[in-house]
Amino acid sequence: MVEVSLRVNGSERRLDVPPQVSLLDALRERMGLTGTKKGCDQGACGACTVLADGERINSCLALAVQYDGREITTVEGLDDPPQEAFVRADGLQCGYCTPGQLCSAVGMLAEHKDGTPSAVTEDLTATAELTEDEIRERMSGNLCRCGAYNGIVEAIREVAE
Template sequence: MVEVRLRVNGADEPLDIQPQVSLLDALREHLGLTGTKKGCDQGACGACTVLADGERINSCLALAVQYEGREITTIEGIDHPLQGAFVRHDGFQCGYCTSGQICSAVGMLAEHKDGMPSAVTEHAPAGELSPAEIRERMSGNLCRCGAYNGIVEAIQEVAR
């Protein structure tokens, strides 16, 4: 066992855990923050996306001990206009991927605002995200229900 002090949603959280415990499992099983979902547990679906110092990460691929001293934000710590936009644009169906989608979108909008280029689409000025650029930037988050159109519309609304 190792002692780890995580800062999650603004609160310091001391944990005694095995060094191989993922950040996802620390959040869900040790801190009771079950809004972050375990989907594939291999970094392929994005259901476990959280923010680490404002950057989106797959918490299933991260060891909790690696994030000691960094600010972790889960869906429980998010208060963002995207949440209302997801509701207005029907950006979810079953809801399983929604927490990861919203955390990823919050991080993606910050990346875009900071001028970080997208991998395959031409970067447009802040506030001018095309549907193609949103889809590319959000491609690490899968929705089995197919609510992609609503997700894109919600992000576009907030980006304006």
């Protein structure tokens, strides 16, 4: 067992975990934070997306011990505006992917604000306009089986404004 200290949603949490325990399993099974979902467990769907020190990561691919001493934000720790925008824009259906979509959107908006380009950014010398193509590219790591993508894009545009 390894002792891990995480600051999760603003609260200090200490855990004793085997070294192979993923951050996702530590959050869900050992801390009871079940908002973060286990989808593919291979880093392909984005349902497990959380923020580590403000950057989005797939928690299913991260070992809890790798994040010792770091700030982790799950959907339970997000402010309400992005969640309210998703509801208004009908950016969710079954809701399974929504926690990962929300965390990814918050991280993506921070990346955009910092000037990080995406694969579709045309002018790398300027902050890209947050077009539909930019949003779709930046959110491409998060899948929605219900197809709520139009509402997700609309919600992110609303929050960005």
